[in-house]
Amino acid sequence: MSDQTRRRSSMRTAVVWQVLREALDRRAEAAGRDVLDVLDTGGGTGNLAVPIARLGHRVTVVDPSPDALAALERRAAEAGVTDLVRALQGDTHDLFDVVEPDAADVVLCHGVLEVVDDPAADLGRIVRALRAGGTLSLLAANRTGAVLARALAGHFDQARDLLVDPEGRYGPADPLPRRFTVADLTALVAKAGLAAGPVHAIRVFADLVPGVLVDDPGSFDALLDLERAAAEQPEYRALATQLHLLAGKPAA
Incomplete structure (x- = not known):
């Protein structure tokens, strides 16, 4: 992977990763366990699954693409976390053909609801995979x-x-x-029985400024700091390429 490609990938995932890592820490503390069971629906090649496994958590990735899953397995092997990453071919429509209900402490649903036939139904199945008290990480196009x-x-x-x-x-x-507004996403998670938490603005500026600024090592860190600061400000949600929402399943 070139430095340019690596920088662009980092810009796309850095804010989500920061929020998600903090959520994983909170969930582990609440569960009283160092190791969580994480389900990544549509996790593809493991952009987040492998870093999560590096933290010591067990990650199951469900994705319809065999090529993506093969790339995931190679990435997990290179990172030395093969024993913590499980790759399963499937999709959210038939999720329980490959995983068990109530088996995950944290579920990632990133870039999924935009492409499924029935977002409400698929999100309902995803929520069934969560244990009581579990956390949903939802990322969707804005x-x-x-x-x-x-x-x-x-x-x-x-x-x-x-x-x-x-x-x-x-x-x-x-x-x-399809794409979503903040109101759309909060309504979907409420319908699924979850309590909506914070919403973060993702890629507020990176997709609007000239690409040369994203690729320039001299401006990259400053742009990333700006993205992190804007992510926390509700007024910048309207500008973002994506919206990231955390939601919790009620404890039993």
């Missing part, structure tokens, strides 16, 4: 941020379509079936 990005790129018709389309799409060429 509708309002996409409107801004299309407008700034000069695609004003697409921006307007995004603004009014019920699913938050800009037309047949849009690669995503």
Whole structure:
């Protein structure tokens, strides 16, 4: 992997990783265990699964792509955490064909609800995989941020379509079936029986500034610090490419 690719990947995941790591620590303390069982739905090649395993937690990744899972296994082997990472082919629609209900302390649902046929039903199944008192980490594409990005790129018709389309799409060429607002996500987790926690703005500036600034080592750290600061400010959620929400399952 080139330094440029590594920097771009880090910019995409750094804020989510910081929030998630703190959530894992809180969940471990509440559970009274150093080792948690983590389920990563749609976890692909292990961008988060492997770092979580490096912390000593057991991670199960469920993904429909055999190629992604093969890459995950290679990454886990390179990191020396093969014994802590389990790769299973499947999807959220048939989740319990490959995992057991009530088996995870933490579930990651990142970039999943945008592409499934029925987000509410799939999220309901994901929540069933959580133990009582468990934590959901939900990451999804932000509708309002996409409107801004299309407008700034000069695609004003697409921006307007995004603004009014019920699913938050800009037309047949849009690669995503849907996008969400903060209200959409909080309503979904409430319907699934979870208590919504903090919402973080992800990639507020990184996808709006010229790419050369993301690639420049001299500006990278300052941009990342800015992203971390903006993530905590509710007024910047509307600008973000993605929204990250933590939610908790009631204790038994």
